[in-house]
Amino acid sequence: MLKKKNSLERIDNTKERKVKNRKEKEVTRGKHYYANSHNFSKKTNPLPAKWTDKIICGDSQVILKQLPDNCIDLIFTSPPYNFGLDYEDTEDAFVWDSYFKALFGIFDECIRILKYGGRIVVNVQPLFSDYIPTHHLISQYFMRKKLIWKGEILWEKNHYNCKYTAWGSWKSPSSPYLKYTWEFLEVFCKGALKKSGDSKNADIDADSFKEWVSAKWTIAPERNMQKFKHPAMFPEELANRVLQLFSFKGDIVLDPFAGVGTTCLSALKLQRPYVGIDISPEYCQIAADRLRILPTFRETPILNKETGLTQF
């Protein structure tokens, strides 16, 4: 009787298909064609001391306009999702058009203040029930703005979102509902893929580097959302990995939707100056309280409510 082979056994892995003249073909194709006609300046400006290591309470659309061009190394953020969550000071359920208009207005400022070679990493969970691929729309926006797509990280949350029973058409192909246990991190660079920095200030060890460049990260969701009174935090481990993989010690880190300060907390622990902005005075206060207990915390953050113009 013939032994039935499974599909994996039939593949001869020793005869990997090679591309002949790979390098020449790469040159012919060209890299990141959508970003090559950018006009970004290489000049770097210092971040004024009044913004450094601060939690700022206000609308990012207003606050970011006050920061100089090319002064931030890394932006890591998770924008409001437009899911209808109960945030303290803002709505979270807008017509998608106005949501993206407001979001992209803030991202325009983020791009302006990023240094040449700086990175912006955006954590998004698309609202699949509305059939809006937020991660694609955000990526298309950055490519239109001539940023270079560095890659995409899948943040696997261990079936966190699949506990509810939304099947769509149960047992029928007419309209099954696809469910996702992960979120996306879209990574973009301004001007260049390579970031300048002193190798002495790289603080990622070999094992972490090997593990994290494999772009599926399994990290449990934040468990202390009730304690910190915020409905949509990301876990500190996620911020730690982003900061260590994409920035050097001493690089300036910004989160324009800082919530209760997870990115800033990670930055302070990892010796990176930070700027965190959130529209909610309650969240800013909680963020400041989380930072204050660290021995390296230096000064009282600004808690300065500006009039918000941006509608989310």
Ligand SMILES: C[S@@+](CC[C@H](N)C(=O)[O-])C[C@H]1O[C@@H](n2cnc3c(N)ncnc32)[C@H](O)[C@@H]1O
């Ligand atoms: C997904 S949460 C970010 C949570 C954060 N990553 C954390 O771990 O705490 C989005 C945040 O954006 C804030 N927000 C909404 N509109 C804003 C605006 N125009 N300017 C600044 N912050 C805003 C909300 O208050 C909310 O805290």
